[in-house]
Amino acid sequence: MDFQPSETRRMLADSIAKTLARQCDYERRRAVAYEEPFHDPKLWDALAELGVTGALLPEDKGGFGGEGFDIATVFETLGGALCPEPMLGQLMGLSVLADAGADCEAALAGEVRLALAMGEPGGGSGLEPPATRARQADGGWRLDGRKSVVWGGGSAHRLIVSAAHEGGTGLFSVRAEDAAVAPYAMIDGGGAAEVSLDDCPAECLIADGAAALDRAVARGQLALCAEAVGVMDHAQGLLAEHLRTRKQFGVALSKFQVLRHRFIDLCVELEQARSITLKAAGELDTPEGPRAVSMAKALVGQVARQWSEEAIQLHGGIGMTWEAAVSHYAKRLVMIDHQLGDHLWHLERLAGAYRAA
């Protein structure tokens, strides 16, 4: 049993953090995250250069990582800087490409950006079986349907699309220029898109893609947990600093017991979130993986909301402003629970296991 990150992963995290400190400080991040293309292509290239994209797949698929701990290292570090780069789509897209035995090289190098187009309009969790249809025509495939809130959809070169056909749920690769993509900013920064597919040409990656999709989504769920840990870790520093320096009634806020104890409760929950994310990372590719990931997403989703609301409350009025860094960290924490199943979705999945056996 060893809770120390490997030397390689520690070095990767350090070099990502340094690059983010230079190219993704608060000011720059705020400017970039809300203006088309809702990320910074130069930063994307720099991260790819560092090996961030390469770390998302194992060696036998052309990368140099791909384990749960690699994914967690990357996304925790990105979270610390609220990095708006569409890395989640790259992670899930690469997972599908690798499972399909497709060529991953350009995506591993970061030259091709991927987005996973899964959720559809209608207000669900985004994890329901697709209504989008796939059919064979002229020796190829055509897709019809709409995909909604596709993270990184506006900046992706290729969309990995889930669509139903007679043989089950298939996974298809669509060139961005072949689909109608309407990009926009999200409330917590970064970009997403609505995607319309009308008789859209597509390449079939995996005809029976349900298992591959589950694997990709599990990787994404782990990544979101790790990102949240990174966000909370940074917010902990902001909050401690605020409590120590902000004075009211002539004394620092850190003197007020009610605030001290609420801060400590957050710190305790952060350690819990860290631990359960480690578990998800460690068990990702085992038969226990889906359960571990759901445990993590369920716990992290709740802790993240608590962190967000308390960080705003303990900052007082300034926490309500666009100007304060903490408000952006708080927003990201809440919105993470809207991606790939919220904590209720995951709790229900876990609770189902008590009935069986």
Next chain:
Amino acid sequence: MDLSFSPRDEAFRAEVRQWLADKLPKELSQKVAAGAELGKADLEGWHALLNEQGWLAGGWPKEYGGAGWDPVQRYIFEEECCRVHAPRIVPFGINMLGPVLMAFGNQQQKDYFLPRILNGDDWWCQGYSEPGAGSDLASLRTKAERDGDHYVINGQKTWTTLGQHANRIFCLVRTSAEGKRQEGISFILVDLDTPGIEMRPIRLIEGGREVNEVFFTDVRVPLENLVGEENQGWTIAKYLLEHERTNIAGVGYSQEAFEKLRQMARKLTRDGKPLAENTLFATRMAQVECALEAMRLTNLRMLIEAQARGEAGSAPSMLKIKGTQIRQEINDLARRALGPAAAPFPSELVAANIPHPAPADQARSAHSYFNNRKLSIFGGSNEIQREILAKQMLGG
């Protein structure tokens, strides 16, 4: 990063499991599983079996007759014991006084008392809290005044757990009124047979006798029963509390209680269906299971880090706060699962020879729930733990 147990640890687990299968008496584990109160003979018998194997004091170094286990081994041992409903080890001699004597006791005290703890010659109890000194321990007023080659002790201690079984008590007493409150405290060992000591039971919320109050009237104790230096007691007290708290996450107990709850949720019904199919109940179970699984790793992570650092740091306080919250939440669900059948008072039904309407091993669920409200109060209340952490993270 490696979250799995090493082959060495797995071999250790197998050894512990086998030994427990061979040695743990059935009737004892049944009592524990049912949450029944254990008598003195039960606990002493269990200590003797462990001591024979050299496992009674897992954390003590080998030179003192301990097993010299590292934190992971101690955790595995606890987990395995809980899994098969072994009694807990009575902590006062093993986990509290033992480490104090090793760190602060003189050679004579170590040579005499440590083997007696292992052999069961002495049953120690704790004289820390007083009616006016709970969380604010430094305000304690029980006085020890020098008179020739003796201290004369006057005052009152309280919350003395299992004092009714003990023959000795370690006490914090005031030996000086000068300087800061913390500076006038000493750590003294007292033989409970000494004239002038009276122990009275305190009946607890669930009806059981677990704790006592102890009155001292002109109790004469030899000067050599002082541990460490006079007026150094506060340092010792803090050291002891830190040791007490290393096991306080209680992960093994929570795991065992959750497993019982999981089984119960399949057997018991709500509106004609298994309780496990009640979404609200099952969701609360899932919630606490996530927290418990996280706690298992938080516990191991922090214990390993603390050992590597050579100091406990924030670990004990963090583990105590969250670990006790989780145990209490499981207790809450276990009592809730029974519905009205949680209400009948187990001891009254036994007295009247009426079978309890709850399943036999669940009859004491409400009892355990009420009794375990203590978890967030004793050993430094959870609010005191928050204050300890806040001092580390935000300053005074």
